[in-house]
Amino acid sequence: MKKIFNIFIIFLSFLLINWSKQNSNAKLCYGNIFLANGDKEELVDVKIGTSTEFNSNHNIIVFRQPKNTKTNPKNYIEYLVDLDKIAEIDVAHEDSIYKFESDEYIKIKINFLNQSTEDYLIARNKKIIGKVKKNGIVAAYNFDAMNKLVMEKCKEREDN
Numbered sequence: 575m576k577k578i579f580n581i582f583i584i585f586l587s588f589l590l591i592n593w594s595k596q597n598s599n600a601k602l603c604y605g606n607i608f609l610a611n612g613d614k615e616e617l618v619d620v621k622i623g624t625s626t627e628f629n630s631n632h633n634i635i636v637f638r639q640p641k642n643t644k645t646n647p648k649n650y651i652e653y654l655v656d657l658d659k660i661a662e663i664d665v666a667h668e669d670s671i672y673k674f675e676s677d678e679y680i681k682i683k684i685n686f687l688n689q690s691t692e693d694y695l696i697a698r699n700k701k702i703i704g705k706v707k708k709n710g711i712v713a714a715y716n717f718d719a720m721n722k723l724v725m726e727k728c729k730e731r732e733d734n
Contacts, residue, residue: 617704
């Protein structure tokens, strides 16, 4: 029994060390959000997620809409995008909401740093989350309340 406990402790330690390395390598992204009401805010530590607790700037799930719009979006091709590869995210407000059964998606256009542009859907419950540079308050913006997010840069976090 003691041997199993020791193996468990070693395994748990390995997981925690690996998890802390992944978190310490997260990038710090900066950008400007242009809201539908005409306001612009500078953001630090920009991420996308469902809340201030569940967000990331890495492996953000978006979907490519097929020509057959009667297909369930959960069956669409799923793409994982990183903010450090994105120059800009635009929201087209005309017909930007796509509904399928009880799920809602926002149509977005992503302009990548390599000059390519692609149209995607993102779950409507996702938000742009970041710390407002002028006052340090963390804010969460719905996609349908914004016109675009312009990324300035992403850099490796510095360990303190």
